[in-house]
Amino acid sequence: MSGDLLVQLLLSGIGMGFIFALIAIGLTLIYGVMNVVNFAHGEFLMLSMYASYLAFATWGADPIVTLPFVAALMFVFGLLVYYLLVRRVMQGSMNSQIFATFGLMVFLQAAAQFIMGADYFAVRGGLLSGVLEVGSLILPAPQLAAVVGASTATGVLYWLVFRTATGRSLRAASQDRQAASTLGINVDRMYALAWGIGAACVGIAGSLLSNFYPVFPRVGAIFVLIAYVAVALGGFGSIHGALVAGVIIGLLQVLAGFFISSQLKFVPVYLLYLIVVLVRPRGLFGRL
Amino acid sequence: MLDVRQVSAGYDGLQILWEVAIHVDAGEIVALMGPNGSGKSTLMNSVSGLIRIWSGEILFEGRRIDALPPHAMIGMGVAHVLERHRLFPDMTVLENLMLGCGPHARKQSIAQGLEQAYALFPLLKERRTQIAGSLSGGEQQMCAIARGLMSSPRLLLIDEPFIGLSPHMRSAVAKAIRAINRDGVSVLLIEQNVAEALSLSQRAYILREGRIVLGGRSEDLKVGQTVERIFMAREDVPSGLDIVSS
Numbered sequence: 001m002s003g004d005l006l007v008q009l010l011l012s013g014i015g016m017g018f019i020f021a022l023i024a025i026g027l028t029l030i031y032g033v034m035n036v037v038n039f040a041h042g043e044f045l046m047l048s049m050y051a052s053y054l055a056f057a058t059w060g061a062d063p064i065v066t067l068p069f070v071a072a073l074m075f076v077f078g079l080l081v082y083y084l085l086v087r088r089v090m091q092g093s094m095n096s097q098i099f100a101t102f103g104l105m106v107f108l109q110a111a112a113q114f115i116m117g118a119d120y121f122a123v124r125g126g127l128l129s130g131v132l133e134v135g136s137l138i139l140p141a142p143q144l145a146a147v148v149g150a151s152t153a154t155g156v157l158y159w160l161v162f163r164t165a166t167g168r169s170l171r172a173a174s175q176d177r178q179a180a181s182t183l184g185i186n187v188d189r190m191y192a193l194a195w196g197i198g199a200a201c202v203g204i205a206g207s208l209l210s211n212f213y214p215v216f217p218r219v220g221a222i223f224v225l226i227a228y229v230a231v232a233l234g235g236f237g238s239i240h241g242a243l244v245a246g247v248i249i250g251l252l253q254v255l256a257g258f259f260i261s262s263q264l265k266f267v268p269v270y271l272l273y274l275i276v277v278l279v280r281p282r283g284l285f286g287r288l
Numbered sequence: 289m290l291d292v293r294q295v296s297a298g299y300d301g302l303q304i305l306w307e308v309a310i311h312v313d314a315g316e317i318v319a320l321m322g323p324n325g326s327g328k329s330t331l332m333n334s335v336s337g338l339i340r341i342w343s344g345e346i347l348f349e350g351r352r353i354d355a356l357p358p359h360a361m362i363g364m365g366v367a368h369v370l371e372r373h374r375l376f377p378d379m380t381v382l383e384n385l386m387l388g389c390g391p392h393a394r395k396q397s398i399a400q401g402l403e404q405a406y407a408l409f410p411l412l413k414e415r416r417t418q419i420a421g422s423l424s425g426g427e428q429q430m431c432a433i434a435r436g437l438m439s440s441p442r443l444l445l446i447d448e449p450f451i452g453l454s455p456h457m458r459s460a461v462a463k464a465i466r467a468i469n470r471d472g473v474s475v476l477l478i479e480q481n482v483a484e485a486l487s488l489s490q491r492a493y494i495l496r497e498g499r500i501v502l503g504g505r506s507e508d509l510k511v512g513q514t515v516e517r518i519f520m521a522r523e524d525v526p527s528g529l530d531i532v533s534s
Binding site for chain 2: 169184
């Protein structure tokens, strides 16, 4: 095979990898801060893809232009889910938390199907359609945008979480909520922030994805399943882990799709997951 | 300064504290002693808002604080160093200290706080880039006390600062607590070791089964071995040593 083809494959793998990573980071952030698994995470992705698509279909606004708005919208949506739903079940048992977000998943999927129908919708002829030719390299523009957009978003997130005072408070609340509260940190607000940021990550991923992937009510399940694998692979609650695992998975599935068969592209991903879970149950960067 | 009046509190319907009354005056070190499960930490957690009291009232500098959330306390001038130091293990010493200033601290007050913290525990300056979880037990306790001081509190609550420390570290921590107190910070501390607690404090209370059974000046309590007997052998309080309230 030619070097050019390999570069294209790697780029596409990294692009998908960063999108998986962004979804997984949102999931792991919420889990890491408050020990709640958001089972409706994939449906957050579905919503943001619909938002991108509808803005495009209604106003002709390109997904890349509406990305910041979708991210902001999802941030607010994340806050609402926390304040109206999750916060109310936190006093209850673990089961009530699981059923609350699971119920939200079912509700959002059904609502999408009710309003939008089961049809597939795709953004066609957006700014990022077509390819970019760099020398002899032919790079699909949407994937290129995914690499640039998702890696930028991840960089901003890293800066926010690891370099700012707010991020420090967020990490403090996730490591020891009681100690954090004695240091003046409003833990409840940190929980809300984690939901907001987690949902905004998915909003960015959904916007980037809508350039080259159709949206339908069950689209979230496909990506969130991979995101769960990335979270488990990287270690529950670890942002570094979710990033590294997301990129590994992206590369693995693209290479497997090319060299083995596109139908079997996720087989090596789940195989790797099984091996890691067996050999190192806490994942690559997880704590026991 | 701190006035705890007839406070009853507990967890999940189980009453731990029964109309407890203690007070800390400005400039004092007050020790809270008592056997395991006597309610010392529950009392301290009630003061810092970590648990809601059932009845009674808690005043700090004349203002009711018993309905405030825990995160409002450092703004009031009360800092709480929890039992077993409770540093954030994955963060550096510096990050832990910075968090002590509170989430809305200005750069200037952080710099000032760090200067004081390093003056009190020079070792922390050397270790500032180290992950807190990698410090020794004594170093972690020092870091926790320094973190508690970062917000320049007027009252510092310390829950069992000496637990698990070597004799050398114990005396270093005790020295630091005296130094903090000399700088004008009032201290309420929990300590199981009677000799240690009495030598460090000006006044002391003994809590047993959720009730204050004895209180007074530490000097007076040292006389004889009454104190040890009271909380080890569950002896009744002798009439000579009366509860010092108000």
